[in-house]
Amino acid sequence: MYLWTLREARWSHRSGEDELVAATRKGLGGRLIDWVDSRIGLTNTMLRPAPDYSLSPFYWLGALTVVAFIMQGLVGFLMLVYYVPTPEQAYPTTQFIMDNVPYGSLLESLHLYGAYAMILLAFVHMMREFFVSAYKGRRELMWIVGTLMGFTVLGFGFTGYLLPWTVVSKSATDVGLGMITNLPPQIVPFLNFLIMGTGGDAAELLRFFEVHILLLPSFLLLLLVAKMYMFEIHGIAEPPERSDLNATARMTPWFPTVAVYMGMLSAVFVAVMLVVSSLFPISLPPEYSPTIAGEYVAQPEWYFLWLYQVLKISLFEGEGIRIALSGIAGLAALLVLFPFLDQAERKSPLHRPLHTTIGLIIIAELVTLTVWGFFTPGEVIPTSNAVLVLAGLILVIAAIVLILRRTGLFVKSEGQDHRGQGVLAGTRQHPVRLSIGLKFVALLCFGSYSMYVFADGISTLWFGPTSRLANLVVGGVLLASSLLAMTRLVYIVEGFRGNIKRTFAIFEEGKPA
């Protein structure tokens, strides 16, 4: 209590030495805290206060990912009490945990859903930082460390999936490991040894286990310390277009206020995890054996399905897989180095349609590939279909952004919207315009889907089920028609609103009508 009073006095800058002295308590508890504080310096902890506006879950998604990591560590430790990492014992001990250990099934479910949540939170956190350009303002290294942390989290998923030694997990891991042979020959032996040890199932499982519980947690903790250190230097990134906010915002002490807020968020997060794990307990697939492995289609977990779906495209079969892996590695490198590529001064997604479009395309492509991969296990995807879907998606997203831009959601320049009318920078446009934009988006999605179904039916009827090129052409023409129709609708709406008349008047007479 003494500490709180003392810290509040310091952070609020409302007093000098007198108030600090006045805050001192002379009871037994106060003297005990003084004794501890003089030795470990609790009142001078480096954790900085947070601005008031940041007390919202969106600003603490990274911290929630860390909470998930801590939960995973605790639950994983409890499972380690019984788990034995050998091919003979891995499955029986996992089954023993689920069937015999009190709350063992709950722990297994919690660990799996916790991993899902951790990956999802890390991704949402990254995309949020992307959209608001949080890496600007000398925070480039924070972004780089953050993306490395994201890859490490995926590494947890990859290594942990093998550990129960089920037929599903072993088959999927083998497919993943098979990709290593397609990497440059100079690094293949090193990677093979790093990931699979000296060879054989026992060495592979032990190596995965070591990487999962020792190497990756240590690496993640190191990165976390580095990121926390930089966070303490730069603080929370201000909202877009409000770069001066931290200088004027009311600061909230880290302890107890931010700590209590984070405690609340953490408790709710773990409670949600417990509810999901209790209501939807996982079941263990059969144990791996080479004889029954052939009966199962190797399918990775959902967070790797997008990659799996890309590699199933017929273009990337055989030698083509190297092209795919090189492309994905190049995109990953671009993602890591993105702060150095993005030289724009503005930060708000509403001021940066191209930047926002890229972010939306990344999300849409990943979600589409994941869902598509889930529904087509083991199927080779014809290149024409892949082009139709992936390129079509880019067109649709670009059209949506274009339409939203026309409806006034995006701000063209400082203090002006796209028609040159005055708006407050960094604020959203009139909600009526946004609602119109969203209606067009819904119409566009519905229209595009209908067009796709129609195109598929027509081309199958006319050209036979194997004519993918015909599908592509008919689908493309209908999609373009759909886009044109939507643009025409926007034009009509704009006409009703008088905007087009006003624009012509400016063009012809140099003044608004």
Added chain:
Amino acid sequence: MMRSLSSRIGDYLAGVLVILQLVFTAYVWTLNSVSIPSQRVFGLVAAADLTAFAFVIYIAYTRLMNRPVKLLWIFATGLALAFVLALIIWVVRQPP
């Protein structure tokens, strides 16, 4: 100084939630020593316990830590930790 009705309701609500936490924690500790509750029951009770804990500290957060609420949330934190301890103890003991 007379406190507002909402302020007093907040305090009472925090008290009720801590009592709920106490009941949940006692339920798990006493029942576990007799027979293990089902995983679903344990998971849902634990989730309810944590949710109650989250509300208690939310109330503490919004009321700027006046003294009774401060004591209340220290007690609530203790109960939440007791619940986690129950899980750890019952998991690591020798299974049947």
